[in-house]
Amino acid sequence: MARKISIKEAIHEALDQEMARDPRVILMGEDIVGGAGSPGERDAWGGVLGVTKGLYAKYGERLLDTPLSESAYIGAAIGAACCGMRPVAELMFIDFMGVCFDQIFNQAAKFKYMFGGKAETPVVIRAMVGAGFRAAAQHSQMLTPIFTHIPGLKVVCPSTPYDCKGLLIQSIRDNDPVIFCEHKALYGLEGEVPEASYTIPLGEANVVREGRSCSIVTYGMMVHRAAEAAATLAREGVDCEVVDLRSLSPLDLDTVIESVEKTGRLVCVDEANPRCSIAADISAQVAQHAFGALRAQIEMVTAPHTPVPFSPVLEDLYLPGAKQIAEAVHRTMSGAKG
Amino acid sequence: MAVITPIVMPKWGLAMKEGTLNTWLVEEGAPIRVGQAIMEVETDKITGVVEAGDAGLLRRKVAAPGQTLPVKALLGVMAGADVSDADVDAFVAGYVVPIAAETEDGGAASSYQFVAVDGIRVRYARRGGGARRVLLLHGFGGDLDNWLFNIDALAEGDTVVALDLPGHGQSDRALPGRTLGDLARFVTRFLDAVEIPSVHAVGHSLGGAIAAQLALDHPDRVDSVALIASAGLGEEINSVYTEGFVAAQSRRELKPLVEQLFAKPDLVTRQLLDDVLKYKRLDGVSELLSELGGGLFPHGRQREQPGRRLGESGKRVLVLWGAEDRIIPVKHASQAPPSATVKIIEGAGHMVQLEKAGEVNTLLGKHIAG
Numbered sequence: 001m002a003r004k005i006s007i008k009e010a011i012h013e014a015l016d017q018e019m020a021r022d023p024r025v026i027l028m029g030e031d032i033v034g035g036a037g038s039p040g041e042r043d044a045w046g047g048v049l050g051v052t053k054g055l056y057a058k059y060g061e062r063l064l065d066t067p068l069s070e071s072a073y074i075g076a077a078i079g080a081a082c083c084g085m086r087p088v089a090e091l092m093f094i095d096f097m098g099v100c101f102d103q104i105f106n107q108a109a110k111f112k113y114m115f116g117g118k119a120e121t122p123v124v125i126r127a128m129v130g131a132g133f134r135a136a137a138q139h140s141q142m143l144t145p146i147f148t149h150i151p152g153l154k155v156v157c158p159s160t161p162y163d164c165k166g167l168l169i170q171s172i173r174d175n176d177p178v179i180f181c182e183h184k185a186l187y188g189l190e191g192e193v194p195e196a197s198y199t200i201p202l203g204e205a206n207v208v209r210e211g212r213s214c215s216i217v218t219y220g221m222m223v224h225r226a227a228e229a230a231a232t233l234a235r236e237g238v239d240c241e242v243v244d245l246r247s248l249s250p251l252d253l254d255t256v257i258e259s260v261e262k263t264g265r266l267v268c269v270d271e272a273n274p275r276c277s278i279a280a281d282i283s284a285q286v287a288q289h290a291f292g293a294l295r296a297q298i299e300m301v302t303a304p305h306t307p308v309p310f311s312p313v314l315e316d317l318y319l320p321g322a323k324q325i326a327e328a329v330h331r332t333m334s335g336a337k338g
Numbered sequence: 339m340a341v342i343t344p345i346v347m348p349k350w351g352l353a354m355k356e357g358t359l360n361t362w363l364v365e366e367g368a369p370i371r372v373g374q375a376i377m378e379v380e381t382d383k384i385t386g387v388v389e390a391g392d393a394g395l396l397r398r399k400v401a402a403p404g405q406t407l408p409v410k411a412l413l414g415v416m417a418g419a420d421v422s423d424a425d426v427d428a429f430v431a432g433y434v435v436p437i438a439a440e441t442e443d444g445g446a447a448s449s450y451q452f453v454a455v456d457g458i459r460v461r462y463a464r465r466g467g468g469a470r471r472v473l474l475l476h477g478f479g480g481d482l483d484n485w486l487f488n489i490d491a492l493a494e495g496d497t498v499v500a501l502d503l504p505g506h507g508q509s510d511r512a513l514p515g516r517t518l519g520d521l522a523r524f525v526t527r528f529l530d531a532v533e534i535p536s537v538h539a540v541g542h543s544l545g546g547a548i549a550a551q552l553a554l555d556h557p558d559r560v561d562s563v564a565l566i567a568s569a570g571l572g573e574e575i576n577s578v579y580t581e582g583f584v585a586a587q588s589r590r591e592l593k594p595l596v597e598q599l600f601a602k603p604d605l606v607t608r609q610l611l612d613d614v615l616k617y618k619r620l621d622g623v624s625e626l627l628s629e630l631g632g633g634l635f636p637h638g639r640q641r642e643q644p645g646r647r648l649g650e651s652g653k654r655v656l657v658l659w660g661a662e663d664r665i666i667p668v669k670h671a672s673q674a675p676p677s678a679t680v681k682i683i684e685g686a687g688h689m690v691q692l693e694k695a696g697e698v699n700t701l702l703g704k705h706i707a708g
Binding site (some may be wrong): 162166194197198199200201204254255 | 511
């Protein structure tokens with residue numbers, strides 16, 4: 001079968017193949033080449049975790065090392081996108097998005113609307129998300145819900161190398177701004193990935209595991225924890241379906257509702273903080289559109305409403321695990337209409 | 339000496355490592371005849387029925403429904419009434435799952451291989467070592483895994499080669515041309531590359547039309563022809579399927595189309611659909627299939643019908659069809675040359691070689707043996 005590569009390699013390969021295919025694709029970010037001012041070979045760094053290493057040798061000046069000024073280079077990437085380029089900006093950690101909100105929320109997300117559909121902003125902003133990396137409160141957040149709140153932005157958060165490559169290529173070819181969220185704890189995860197280029201449409205969820213008793217809807221690293229919980233539950237005779245949303249905007253609510261109509265039960269799992277989270281959104285939409293299908297209360301499993309702790313013990317407790325997911329499934333299995 | 343025959347987890351296709359026993363279709367103590375459906379097994383690709391290879395009495399169900407077990411694991415035991423329960427117990431206790439064949443012969447003979455043919459990289463599988471050579475040609479949008487349930491059965495007596503046609507499966511996404519003549523010529527170049535002088539050509543759907551064209555254009559390369567739910571015997575083809583298959587981008591669009599291929603749509607597993615989607619999402623596949631389909635069967639009409647002229651070739655011809663084929667009408671079987679052996683198989687759709695594998699394998703085996 002196909003060869004196996006890691007998520008990190010899948011991202012690299014997607015960038016490489018799109019740069020080879022389309023000269024308008026450029027990369028911008030901090031230290032994505034050699035790190036401005038660093039001594040020695042220009043291709044020394046390849047980004048904070050080495051994702052872009054080797055691309056400078058192939059594409060030269062189409063990779064731009066930027067100053068440590070997110071507001072400047074995210075704005076430059078969005079401007080370049082409006083002028084016909086297809087920039088992929090790497091923001092390192094999604095936690096740094098705060099200083100670029102005007103560029104993203106008020107400019108990139110609004111151009112198509114405010115220019116009567118005539119302007120396109122084909123920019124991708126890649127950023128690492130998630131906890132478990134011992135990187136403390138300012139480098140560990142799952143800020144996906146902040147971006148799904150804004151009309152005009154597309155938001156993607158893959159869980160496997162296969163999905164990562166196909167979704168990143170689709171994001172680069174998409175004509176709207178895409179926030180591409182990469183879970184830093186999954187970079188080493190390996191899986192089968194075709195060598196050729198391929199795309200996965202944005203807005204299509206993936207049913208990772210089929211089941212009849214309860215739907216677990218999630219995305220990102222939590223997909224793996226949900227699958228682990230489902231495997232444990234299967235041994236106890238509880239047959240869970242696991243839905244990986246993959247894209248958070250647009251959202252494949254049809255697949256979620258189809259699943260809930262089959263199982264009658266829903267557990268939403270989200271690594272984000274609970275208030276106004278993806279889990280809260282899915283729960284609300286299912287309650288509104290498929291209330292009649294529910295046989296018991298919806299359960300949510302999320303991080304607590306706190307910053308991500310730096311203490312490794314507390315950080316591990318902060319992240320929802322397979323055990324909490326299984327407990328939530330048990331609660332809804334024994335809830336309401338039984 | 340009393341004979342004890344193990345019933346083991348089958349190996350369907352090169353990638354299968356394990357399967358799940360869904361249900362037993364016979365009871366303990368029941369007599370079993372050769373070819374009888376004895377159990378249903380589910381793999382990540384497809385659910386299939388296991389047919390008995392030997393006759394006997396089912397003495398013991400070793401595996402329970404729902405159990406997932408490796409290939410060749412012991413599922414049940416057949417033995418005559420004269421064998422004692424103690425001997426059956428001893429056989430079950432002493433059974434060791436054989437190491438998969440791949441590791442025994444170094445993997446070379448059983449894994450997929452690649453060869454360059456006219457600049458196009460082609461994936462193929464070569465199985466068995468018999469003197470007769472059999473070439474399996476899959477259909478439009480398919481790949482060599484369409485022969486999942488056939489390749490190993492046929493390889494018991496013959497050398498079997500199955501390829502991914504150009505633009506299909508894991509072969510390069512390129513076409514050697516848009517006519518059946520171009521494709522048949524490419525097949526001869528492939529046979530040159532794998533050093534096979536002539537073959538019993540077995541084709542499914544579009545692959546059948548290529549097999550027929552091969553027999554007409556290159557008669558020295560063809561020993562006999564077997565056409566399964568074949569194109570090239572009549573005009574009509576289900577354009578809702580062929581055009582929908584090319585256009586479908588999501589699982590939701592694809593599922594009802596792929597289900598049309600089977601008499602029993604619940605054979606279509608999530609993994610089967612995922613595999614088709616993974617192929618269709620590769621850059622260039624939609625355009626390539628659109629070009630190929632547009633050239634060969636525009637607007638639901640097959641442009642070329644070489645099967646109707648097969649009588650001229652003087653080759654032995656076998657025609658098999660699923661009675662419930664929804665892609666190419668089963669009535670096209672009557673357009674085969676008068677000398678052909680024609681067999682309509684009940685309870686099967688277009689993918690008859692998957693749905694009624696045992697019956698198809700038996701008929702193909704007899705046909706190839708002559």
